[in-house]
Amino acid sequence: MASMATLFVKTPSPSPSFPKTFNTHFSPALKLSIPLASKPRTRQRLRISNALIEPDGGKLVELFVEESKKGEKKREAASLPRIKLSRIDLQWVHVISEGWSSPLRGFMRESEFLQTLHFNSLRLEDGSVVNMSVPIVLAIDDAQKRLIGESTRVALVDSDNNLIAILKDIEIYKHHKEERIARTWGTTAPGLPYVDQAITNAGNWLIGGDLEVIEPIKYHDGLDRFRLSPAELREEFTRRNADAVFAFQLRNPVHNGHALLMTDTRRRLLEMGYKNPILLLHPLGGYTKADDVPLSWRMKQHEKVLEDGVLDPETTVVSIFPSPMHYAGPTEVQWHAKARINAGANFYIVGRDPAGMGHPIEKRDLYDADHGKKVLSMAPGLERLNILPFKVAAYDKSQGKMAFFDPSRSQDFLFISGTKMRTLARNKENPPEGFMCPNGWKVLVDYYDSLVPADNGKVPEAVPV
């Protein structure tokens, strides 16, 4: 059973208005009584220390309309101007509504937008500061603005005109796109994926306000049950008596170098005196660029990694982080870390060049590979979070497995680049044994196999490392 995957375990939903289905095919329920019963000595200590890190602003925001008021809200919404949400807009409603962006209570108004752009943080009324590095905004065009007129609230609907939420006490302000892009990405070069997808053709106005979400966001892609909210994750960590939660953000397949790092992190936390550190393996589930491995394939791959025993299901929670991806490097890594505080993580593993990518028009990386961890370690509002820099792992030929790079015997190490890995998977070749568990590798091979070659015979490039 240790080799069976426990992606997560159902906990009672904290909000009756936000039910989730938890019949995972991945795992039976964890026998919760075991760790406590077998370690009675530590029980008291765990009880004492398992108060999780406080959410930003002191209280986790959840913005769902109570069941009893839904009818009333739906009737109200019927008379309001309607704004149709894009897929990415919906993902942000998801993010905001569950409190990943606590203490934000809706799409940003101008004062929050400006603070985000200039300071990567928000000052709260009590003078305290929380981190907020990525603008979470809703764009509308001139026609929509005219339609809204003097209304102080609008209805937000999905592409099928289903009511999603009411946005109230709205504020409409100019969408200074060039400035937003420059200050968020540190470049205005054409070809930034999120910009092309969500900004360039978006409206010239932004509309901020407070959200009242009628229906929790669902994607009906077979993966909704893995999308635990911060409140649900907190319940899960508490139920497991976690006294440390370390988050690993990823948008790529897990290889054994990653696994080594996560296992080693747990070992280090135990050495530091923590009794029950829990890993939050937290793949990003929102918008990603076309050449990233899609979420569904990544989830299959993560499942295999747990099934093959590469990570210990007893101390690992796998869940999906619903945010869209900006690829904004040092700016975005702060968002990735801050959101995990809200989900209860007090340790965050940061890699080389987090949220980075190649420069869209120059032959170089867009960001300095070290800036992400440096900026993260200095970011306002993240002082409470322990930053754990990624150790470099490579394939150790002398041991036939992934190991932390030892510069004193560098000739023993093989760095398997993303390009190399892609080429191998695409050609259905195997990487050196020990690089990735065989079943996980097979998922990757199957993914590339599933791609229909374009006219030029090339398949899209994925960046799996």
Place this chain on the structure above:
Amino acid sequence: MASMATLFVKTPSPSPSFPKTFNTHFSPALKLSIPLASKPRTRQRLRISNALIEPDGGKLVELFVEESKKGEKKREAASLPRIKLSRIDLQWVHVISEGWSSPLRGFMRESEFLQTLHFNSLRLEDGSVVNMSVPIVLAIDDAQKRLIGESTRVALVDSDNNLIAILKDIEIYKHHKEERIARTWGTTAPGLPYVDQAITNAGNWLIGGDLEVIEPIKYHDGLDRFRLSPAELREEFTRRNADAVFAFQLRNPVHNGHALLMTDTRRRLLEMGYKNPILLLHPLGGYTKADDVPLSWRMKQHEKVLEDGVLDPETTVVSIFPSPMHYAGPTEVQWHAKARINAGANFYIVGRDPAGMGHPIEKRDLYDADHGKKVLSMAPGLERLNILPFKVAAYDKSQGKMAFFDPSRSQDFLFISGTKMRTLARNKENPPEGFMCPNGWKVLVDYYDSLVPADNGKVPEAVPV
């Protein structure tokens, strides 16, 4: 005598290593005993309240080598690798050495540079935060980097190879120009004046470190005596028993609308209970773009404004702020305000579109005109500073003078744009009486008269409002 200009009054220099010449032709010394003797009742109160606002970091930084150690430092410098400073670099040495950028002790190292770009602020060792929005950095090229080699210090020299300073405990890091520009200006459009002047052709490395300044920066332009350091300004404010200091940053001629605003601010401060608010009229003296009115002409114009009694010399200190101009709008206005805290100002007057300009390639303003004051009011590290938004003044035809705009009788008001003012001055025409004092206007006319028309018959455009 009330109509005579008192630009400032010499105070004993706080640092014997940093003498200044104060034989101003503008004014006799102020008779200091008068205000105190004539208002004995307020004397105690003034004594109590005239502790000026603390500099950032608690202590005003001054980085001059003591006279007794100069010989030793010069000998040391002779053996060090040399970096030649541009005129703008020299202006920054000036700024840093006098403590305008306190608590900065030299050109930024990478951690300060990154915090400036991402957070517009620096976290100090005690956890407190000071504002720092504009990178103060020194660029070097590959050849200079090679020359420096393993040295931990370098000598900084001016264009004539005169030793200016030693930069010690140096750190060399990459000059990510595009990212610097995007995050500072919110655009990377070609044609930003400071970028063209100081960044585009600068080296690909930045060198940070602590400054030991051998010789205070002098410009020998007849205006050095007006360049009071923060310490000297603080002495002057203390000597005048100021219990409030309100700073007015400008890089343009003063018209009667400005004067009205400054006079009105003093009136408001008196109403608030302050007994002796002092105006720091603080023209920017470093690099400005080619079509701005040059410092020497502006100083002549300011002199006339004081001579004509438009501003009260008894309650006004005119001095030159040595910083170069970025034209970086909401980002730069924070720097302008923060530097004035270090000089003792606890009130800052912020106008419409501060430090703004036209977009270099699009037909619009680069910044939203309201963002400057909004960003300033929310900026980390500026919480102690009182922000005074500019009231809109215009020419009131019914009164024949500049007055605060009254929307209930908007037809009475004439807005005299910068373009209009330039056209009038260039054509040696007069503006409506009461727009600017006649002698001040004459300076402006003389300035345009002095310009040699270019081949196309056009003279450079100045932006005097």
